Amino acid sequence: MTKYARDEFDRVPETSSRQGVHRVASESSRRRLGPILAVGVVALAIGLVAFLFLPKLGITPSGSPLMAAGSALSSPSASAETPQGTASPGAEPSADPGAVPSASETPSAGSPPSEVPSAEAQAVDKSQAVAVYNGTTTAGLAGRVSSTVAGEGWTLGPVGNWGGMPQQSSVIYYSGAEQKANAEALGELLNITSLVDSAEFQQPVVVVLGPGFQ
Template sequence: MTKYARDEFDKVPETSSRQGVHRVASDAPRRRLGPILAVGVLALAIGLVAFLFLPKLGFAPTGSPLLAAGSAQESPSASASAEAPQTASQSAEPSADPSTTPSAGEALPTTGTPSTAPEDDAPAVDKSQPVAVYNGTTTAGLAGRVSNTVSADGWTLGPVGNWGGTPQKSSVIYYNGAEQKANAEALGELLNITSLVDSAEFQQPVVVVLGPGFQ
């Protein structure tokens, strides 16, 4: 009995099952370890059998030391077979025939025609080019005498007079450009002057400067 008055919640039918928040605590399900242990033991047994007996039967996984050893043993034979065709090809090459080899005294045949330097490229002597004659000595009338010699040889005369430039140590023939070189050489042979100088200083194509010692 309680000191509080009974209310509607205290009226519980006697024939009905108990209802409310109170429940009978059920036992938690227990995991069975037997099947898990059995599977683990079976996997371990299979691994041991594969590790111990399969190599003896000739089965080895890829990348195992057995395959590596087998490939190492087969590599010398493979290299020997690869070298065999090369040796055969080298032995099959024909040796040089001594009968076809030219001796030291025989001349080897040459192909083509030998190249010759063209002679027509040299400029021809053009005596129509004016030739200036200057006297660079103290001998009076030397320029006039030499100009007569040049004119008598067929050359066209240019200015004739005394030399007013730098004193010359010897006779010189100046020519203006490569096209006048042949004219300078011809005049050098005529006057016995060996010093020829290419110079663009003069307006004349060829200039003969008579120096000391000219004969």
């Protein structure tokens, strides 16, 4: 017993149902949290079942990561789907290593390679004027040789004595490469081997008879 006198705060009805404010608040909070926890447990259980058992049954929810990964693995890339031998748009066709060259590219067997016609193979033009000069002391030599040249069908040019520098041997002068074939033909006819390309003469071919000409 206390030594203090009792007051109005000590008068508590014995039949009152109140047990304290803190106890009432604790009971109400437990009542509110119970349904929330139950719903969370049920949702977690449903998620585990869907994650573990549905893929084994072949059921995959649309838009799920598993479906996206499966579609990425099952669909090959566009480059792998392109058939071999089909050129993609804008790409140049590659050369076929097994292609057989055409007849124009394959040289025929036994055919000689094409060559540029040489001066010897050029046609002889006997219509070109041939001048004949005597560079020796033998009288009438130029006339005799010019008769031989004309007898072979050549066109004669000037015929006379040589007025230039003394010659050591007989020479045939020709003007340009186009007259070389004519000079060679005359050299074979007159047995003259010295041929000189010169632009000093106005005649296409000039035959100068030197000492020792036979």
